[in-house]
Amino acid sequence: MHSERERELHFGCVVKLHFSLSLSLSLSRELAINGELAFSKNKRKFFLKKSTTKMAPLLCNSSVVFFLLLLLLLLPCLLATPSAINDDVLGLIVFKAGLRDPRSSLGSWSEDDESPCSWAGVACDHRSGRVTELALAGLGLAGELQPRGLLQLQSLQRLSLARNGFSGALNPSLARIKTLAAVSLADNALTGAVPASVGGCSALVSLNISSNRLRGSIPSSIWSLYNLKSLDLSFNSFSDELPAGIGKLYKLRTLNLRGNRLSGPVPADIGSCYLLKTLDLSSNLLNGDLPESMQKLSVCSYLSLGSNSLSGQVPNWIGEMKSLQLLDLSRNQFAGRVPDSIQNLTFLQKLDFSENNFTGNLPESIGACRSLLELDFSGNSLMGSHPSWIFRSGLKRISLSGNKMSGMIQIPSDAPQNLSMLDLSDNTFSGEIPLDIKKFHELKLLNLSKNSISGSVPVTVGEIKSLEVLDLSWNLLNGSIPNEIGGLVSLKVLRLDKNSLTGEIPVQIGNCSSLTSLILSENNLTGPIPTAVGNLTTIQTIDLSSNKLTGTLPKQLSNLPHLLFFNISRNLFSGNLPAGNFFNTISPSSLSDNPGLCGSVLNRSCPGVLPKPIVLNPNSSSDPVSNPNSPSDARHKKIIFSISALVAIGAAALITVGVITITVLNIRVRSSASRSTAALALSDDYYSHCHSPATDDSSGKLVMFSGTDPQFSFGAHAILNKDCELGRGGFGTVYKTMLGDGRPVAIKKLTVSSLVKSQEDFERQVNKLGKVRHPNLVAFEGYYWTPSLQLLIYEFVPGGSLYKHLHESSPSNHLPWQERFDIILGTARSLAHLHRHNVIHYNLKSSNILIDGAGEPKVGDYGLAKLLPMLDRYVLSSKVQSALGYMAPEFACKIMKITEKCDVYGFGVLALEIVTGRRPVEYMEDDVVVLCDVVRGALEERRVGECIDERLGGKFPVEEAVSVVKLGLICTSQVPSNRPDMAEVVNILELIRCPQDSPEEELI
Structure with a gap:
């Protein structure tokens, strides 16, 4: 120094x-x-x-x-003067000066140091002492990417600025760093086009600018990077045709252009990239046939061309690409027969030809692919029976749904047991379900729906302990539901509807403790609903309509905490409805055509026998033959009177004690309130300003993460002002207050102090939350602690909640589509950021998303459930997931495994809420409408346009809206493993974003 x-x-x-x-x-x-x-x-x-x-x-x-x-x-x-400033030090200090560093990740960078080699993210050559690598990925840096300082680093070889918040256009000056060999700028918010000067970086070996907002054409100069081995431009908005000349990259090993809007054919000279191992051109607008030169890619192991408009027949030379491990041609317009040459792909592990126009039989020759694990030919026009190798080849996932296949399902005795998914739905398979289905001990999904399968449900199905989804609906099944069904302890979805099943619902179904959906409608079932159904604490949907069920409804049904849909219409039930909870607002249509049912919901009174009134005559005796004037009777009356008096006196004493206790508690609550500071829950909008008299704030611990003066303008123990209260959330009351420097902040006064962990655990968790910074998260600025009072201090966001904008604004003041999409994308980015830091939100809903002055979303109330010592079902359901409709099915499991996929489910509901403008659950006059079910049904019936918010006026990018709806439904899958990660959600949203200058389409 x-x-x-x-x-x-x-x-x-x-x-x-x-x-x-x-x-x-x-x-x-x-x-x-x-x-x-x-x-x-x-x-x-x-x-x-x-x-x-x-x-x-x-x-x-x-x-x-x-x-x-x-x-x-x-x-x-x-x-x-001291020795001149090192060029690398000077360059890096200049580079740092142009950035925003909210986490102080570059705090070790000091201009007083003679060398930067010990700085965070900096690596140097041990001989020359010059900087060779700058690795600043995932540090939360932001600002425009200005390379002025980087130009001083004349030995820089590797530059990684991925997973930050850099914005603006790519500066052409970056190409002047001639020594660069590897550049990664992925997962930022860079815009504009790729400058043609990129072709001047002749030393580049790896270039990754994926997951940004870049647009325009890919410059042909990029093919001048002859040393390039890896090029990743995926998940941007590049358009137009790929320029000619890609064959010049003879050293290229990885090319990823997925998730853009590229059109035209696959480049004819792609085969000249002889060393190419990974080629991903999926999710674009490419068309035409596959170029013949592609057969020269003999070392290519990963070929993904899905979700384009490619057409023609799959050429027979596809079998020449013998190194392929993944071949994905799904969601295109390929037609004709599946080529037999696929049998030559002996290393192939995944084959996806789904959603094309393939015809003919599924070739027997594919059975020669000894390494094959996943096979998907769903959504084609394949005919004939399933080939014999389908169960012998050791496949883990088989999907042949949506074809025209027929014949019986035959499982050979020597079939391997590692099958985990079998989907043969929507075909014309017939015969019975083979008993040998039990061989597949690892099976998680079995879907044979929409076929012509007859016979009974095999009892052996109960031996598949891993089964999570069993769908046998829309068949010709008869007989009773086997008792062995209760052995499916992992089962989440059971669909046996639209068959001809008879007999009673087995009591053993109450053992399926993970069940979220039970659909047995449109059968011939008889008998009552087993009381054991009341044990299914995770159940959300029960549909028993159109059967011949009888008896009264079990009272235990009213205790099901997550029940969203209950339909017993068109049966023979009688008696009163269960009281409370879900049944207070159940739709009458879900109970219709049950003549014996009664209750206020049905406007039908229940008959009953009223007890005779008890008349107490002091001159009478309980003994009809005794003398009313006898001394013994007099003594009896005195005893009765004495007991009555004692009871009355005891009751009066209890009431007195209760009044005194409540009075004392009220006094203590007021006293505690007088020591509280104004706190603010993040679920409502903020408009009022209020101040309270200053008092001493030294009795508690007040910490501000920003390092500012930790003082309130009125003192930490100010008397709460009712005018400052702005709302109440699941964890506390909401207030607005001012810091000593005049800055407004949002304060949440926790109302679950008795459940809060120790001070050490509390501070550890809030300090962790204080480090999680993101432009789309409400900043956590500090906290206040005493054993009886805990306050959380947040950034003040003035624009109100998303809930208010969606559901309480006037029709003329609604959110336009672009703002809605930006809110969905910003929310997704914030959740992905939380998940990268191992923080689960737990409580995502529209009232917890605030809109700032620039219209950007800011997600609040994240990670608060971790402040509690234990996450039992009551706390999660009543405190955290207080808004019905956002809860993932697994939230209610007895042995809870709450993961990031719960947030993904809540995000999916939120996305549908934003697109449709409707609440997740709506209670109509005669119905309960669950948004996910409504949208899913509309999508299946190809009328999803009816679900889009009418206030948008019918003019918006149809492709964007429909794609967001589909993404929302995927995120709300009943099975957590079927939901994407939030990082994948962000990528998908970036993919489906339409260009801002594209004309709006009329929604018809």
Whole structure:
């Protein structure tokens, strides 16, 4: 470290040099012609070389004299200052100055250091001491990417700025760093086009600018990077055709252009990239046939061309690509027969030809693919029976749904047992379900729906303990539901509807403790609903309609905490409805055509026998033959009177004690409230301003993460002002208050203090939350702790909640589509950021998303459930997931495994809520409408346009809206493993974002 005097002298000299630089510019040019000026940093010598014969006339020049005087003026500075600033230090400090660093991730970068090699994210060559690598991925950096400082790093080889918040356009000057070999700018918010100057980075071996907002054409100059081995431009908005010349990249091993809007054919010279191992052009607008040159990609192991408009027949030469491990041609327009040459792909592990127009039989030859694990031919027009190898080849996942296949399902005795998914739905298979289905001990999904399968449900199905989804609906099944069904302890979805099943619902079904959906409608079932159904605490949907069920409804049904849908219409039930909870608001249509049912919901009173009134006559005796005037009767009356008196006195005493207790508690609550500071729940909008008298705040611990003066303008123990209260959430009351510096903040006063962990655990958790910063998260700014009072201090967001904008605004003041999409995308990014930091939100809903002044979403109330010592079902259901409709099915499991997939489910519901403008659950006059079910049904019936919010006026990008709806339904899958990760959700949203300048389409 240099002394203060050295710093002052150094700064003064720099100022003098800068001031005189312009004055001496012309002189220096003249001097450069007649002599040579040199400066040695290491020896700190300044010298002038000049031939003796030319020096005299030069010194006569007045301007030269002035320049020499200037040198004499600066000479003490040059001799007295410390060693010159290292070029790399200077460059990195300049680079840092143009950034926003909210986490102080670059705090170790100091201009006083002689070398940057010990700085965070910096690596140097041990010989030259020059910076060779800058690894700043995932540090929360933001701002425009300005390469000015980076140009000083003349030995920089690797630059990683991925997973940050950089914005603006790619600066062409980046191409001037000629030493760069690897660049990663993925997962930022860069916009604009890729500059043509990128072709000048001749040393580049790896370039990754995926997951940004780049658009326009891919420049042809990029094919000039002859040393390139990996190129990733995925998940942007690049359009137009791929320029010619990709075959020049003969060293290329990985090419990923997935998730753009590229059109035209696959480049004809793609086969010249002989070393290509990974080729992903999926999710674009490519068309035409596959180019023949592709067969030259003999080392390619990953080929994904799904979700395009490619057509024609799959060529027979596809079998020449013998290194393929993944082949995905799904969701295109390929037609004709599946080529037999696929049998040559002996290393193939996943084959996906789904949603095309393939015809004919599924070739027997595919059975030669000994490594095959996943097979998907769903959504085609394949015919014939399933080939014999389908169960013998050791496949783990088989999907042949949505074809025209027929015949019986035959499982050979020597079939391997590792099958985990079998979907043969929506075909014309017949015969019975084979008993050998039990062989597949790892089976999680069995879907044989929409076929012509007959016979009974095999009892052996109960031996598949891993089964999570069993769908046998829309068949010709008969007989009773086997008792062995109760052995499916992992079962989440059971669908046996639209068959001809008879008998009673087995009591053993109550053992399916993970069940979320039970659909047995449109059968011939008889008997009552087993009371054991009341044990299914995770159940959300029960549909027993259109059967012949009888008896009264079990009272235990009213205790099911997550029941959303209950339909017993068109049966023979009788008696009163269960009281409370879900049944207070059940739709009458779900109970219709049950003549014996009664209750207020049905406007039908229940008959009953009223007890006779008890008349107490003090002159009568309980003994009809006794003498009313006998002494024994008198003594009996006295005893009765004495007991009655004692009871009355005891009741009065209890009431008195209760009144006193409540009074004392009220006094203590007021006292505690007087010591509270204004707190703010993040679920409502903020408009009012309020202040309270200042008091002492030294009795508790107040911490501000920003390092600002931790003082409230009115003191930490101010009396709560009712006018400051803005709302109440699941964890506390909401207030607005001011800090000592006049800045407004949002304060949440926790109302679950008795459940809060110890101070040590509390502070550990809130400190963790305080470090999780993101532009779409409400900033956690501090906390206040006493054993009886805990306050959480947040950034103040003035724009109100998303709930208010969606459901309480006037029709003329609704959110336009672009803002809705930005809110969905911003929310997804914030959740992905939380999940990267191992934080689960637990409580996602529209009232917990605030809109700032710029219309950007800010997600609040994240991670608060971790402040509690234990997450039992009551706390989760009543405190955290207080809004019905956002809860993932697994939230109610007895043995809870709450993961990030719960947030994904809540996000899916939220996305549907934003697109439709409807609440997740709506209670109509005669019905309960669950948004997910309504939208899913509309999508299946191809009328999803009816679900879009009418306030949008019918003009918006249809493709975007429908894609968001589909994504929302995927996120709300009943099975957690079927939901994408939030990082994948962000990528998908970036993919489906329509260009802002695209014309809006009319929704019909």
